[in-house]
Amino acid sequence: MPGPFDWDQSYEVRVPVIDAQHRDLLSSIKMAISQLSEENNPQELSPLLDGIAHGAGVHFKFEKDLMEAYADPRFQALRNEDTSLLPQLHRFKERDLAGVSIHKLEHVSAFVSVWLSTHINTQDRPLAAHLNLVGAKEAQA
Numbered sequence: 001m002p003g004p005f006d007w008d009q010s011y012e013v014r015v016p017v018i019d020a021q022h023r024d025l026l027s028s029i030k031m032a033i034s035q036l037s038e039e040n041n042p043q044e045l046s047p048l049l050d051g052i053a054h055g056a057g058v059h060f061k062f063e064k065d066l067m068e069a070y071a072d073p074r075f076q077a078l079r080n081e082d083t084s085l086l087p088q089l090h091r092f093k094e095r096d097l098a099g100v101s102i103h104k105l106e107h108v109s110a111f112v113s114v115w116l117s118t119h120i121n122t123q124d125r126p127l128a129a130h131l132n133l134v135g136a137k138e139a140q141a
């Protein structure tokens with residue numbers, strides 16, 4: 001049965017480079033979470049959160065550059081707007097006083113998986129539609 005971090009066709013926006021980055025982001029999150037769940041020793045949650053934040057930050061930058069390069073009309077509105085992901089990861093970090101627990105991991109997993117589908121549906125589908133409209137080379141399979 002597919003878990004929250006398994007790739008699902010419904011995540012596809014049909015821009016190969018964006019789909020590939022989402023796949024990579026998902027699989028690195030899945031790997032980090034499953035490694036932590038199997039650890040017997042309490043560990044810091046911070047490296048996991050930093051890793052997610054870093055991967056997502058690189059991805060956001062890539063998408064913003066695409067929006068700018070192809071004059072997506074939403075670019076001006078979005079460029080200064082923070083997404084909910086990075087501030088929330090930061091809040092998780094601030095609460096990380098007693099190391100990892102299954103409960104915390106579940107909380108982080110649930111948040112990140114909801115965030116990803118929201119990100120794809122609200123940010124990336126309109127971007128993909130724009131890239132297709134203007135005939136961007138990235139939108140060609």
Ligand SMILES: [Fe+2]
Nearest residue numbers: 059063119124
């Ligand atoms: Fe994305």
